[in-house]
Amino acid sequence: MSESWQAKEVSKYRLAFYSLLAIVLGPLSLWLLKRFLAGDAFLVSLEAIRPLPLIGALVFLIIAWLSRLMRIWCLFRPMADQISYGKFAKSYLAGVFASQITPSAAGGYPLFLFLLYRQGMPPGSSLAISLLDSANTGLAFLGLLTSGALLFRTQIPITESWLQTALVGMGLLTAAALAPLLFPQALRQLAHLLSEKKHGLGGKLAPMAARADEELERLRWVTLHFWHNHRSLLIINLLLNLVYWATSLAVAPLLFLAVDGRAPWPMIVGSQIATQFAQYIIPTPGAAGGAEVTMALFMHTLLPEERLVLFLGLWRLYTYYLSLVVSSLSIPWALRLIKEGQPIADMVDDAPEETPQES
Numbered sequence: 001m002s003e004s005w006q007a008k009e010v011s012k013y014r015l016a017f018y019s020l021l022a023i024v025l026g027p028l029s030l031w032l033l034k035r036f037l038a039g040d041a042f043l044v045s046l047e048a049i050r051p052l053p054l055i056g057a058l059v060f061l062i063i064a065w066l067s068r069l070m071r072i073w074c075l076f077r078p079m080a081d082q083i084s085y086g087k088f089a090k091s092y093l094a095g096v097f098a099s100q101i102t103p104s105a106a107g108g109y110p111l112f113l114f115l116l117y118r119q120g121m122p123p124g125s126s127l128a129i130s131l132l133d134s135a136n137t138g139l140a141f142l143g144l145l146t147s148g149a150l151l152f153r154t155q156i157p158i159t160e161s162w163l164q165t166a167l168v169g170m171g172l173l174t175a176a177a178l179a180p181l182l183f184p185q186a187l188r189q190l191a192h193l194l195s196e197k198k199h200g201l202g203g204k205l206a207p208m209a210a211r212a213d214e215e216l217e218r219l220r221w222v223t224l225h226f227w228h229n230h231r232s233l234l235i236i237n238l239l240l241n242l243v244y245w246a247t248s249l250a251v252a253p254l255l256f257l258a259v260d261g262r263a264p265w266p267m268i269v270g271s272q273i274a275t276q277f278a279q280y281i282i283p284t285p286g287a288a289g290g291a292e293v294t295m296a297l298f299m300h301t302l303l304p305e306e307r308l309v310l311f312l313g314l315w316r317l318y319t320y321y322l323s324l325v326v327s328s329l330s331i332p333w334a335l336r337l338i339k340e341g342q343p344i345a346d347m348v349d350d351a352p353e354e355t356p357q358e359s
Helices: 003-038 041-046 051-079 085-101 108-118 123-151 162-182 184-195 200-229 231-248 251-258 265-279 290-299 305-328 331-338
Strands: none
Touching: 003 085, 003 290, 003 305, 051 085, 051 123, 051 200, 051 231, 051 251, 051 305, 085 108, 085 305, 085 331, 108 123, 108 331, 123 162, 123 200, 123 231, 123 265, 162 200, 162 265, 200 231, 251 265, 251 305, 265 290, 290 305
């Protein structure tokens, strides 16, 4: 049995194990919450579910998913004309599935970029476009959050830290995305210095540093290319980001209405934002188990216990399990692509050395 075959088998078992944990931990945590909080009253609350808010939440969820996919596609399209929209969508959905079964959602976006690399997209180009999208994502989120805080400042518990934490957290993420876009030369100088090392750890890192130097130059070129020739796409991406966040953050309040909850929308949206940030540090696959408990901690004063468990079940069904099922359909295709031979991107010419000029 070869080492590569063994590695593939370990990878398959790990994928299956993470998937099983993601599927089991959420319902298990809800069952424990029902057992210790709601008891038999939970069954009575099922009859009180209001269908119209459920339908509205589903519509908003579909709009959010479509805008999320289209905002990425509109940026990648000029640089990935060799990839069809169908294959691009499957690559992105495979990345979403990986995020939902890997601890702290750590593996999804790298898998998405690797699948694009297999189809001919150089890493430097993918990274530049991803950073442009990340910067717009942060700006859109910060814009909505700031305007919401100003509009509903009397209803948002600013002193309870979730708003301040969200602003600071998204600000840091936006700055981290903007830094390589605005200062690529500094990173290139560091990579170039490492590529010239001959001995020790630096010598071992030299080949990777040389490749990083090339990709950072591609990143700089793609960034300038978009700024000079595709500013309209950057604006469209920003608008689609606004649509995504507005519709995505409306799902929890509508589900809250579906279980006949009564509380200001900013408080529910704030709980959703705080939980979403917490999911990135919860170590279980897809934050399963921990996300339900975290949301319960934020929402326990807003709902009776039996309806709280019902709301949590609906919330995770809409925001997690539906996307888990849909995105899993792309995994067989993604696994076949990963097993193929040399990436097409290895045969792609380097980016032009000249700076793109505004047309």
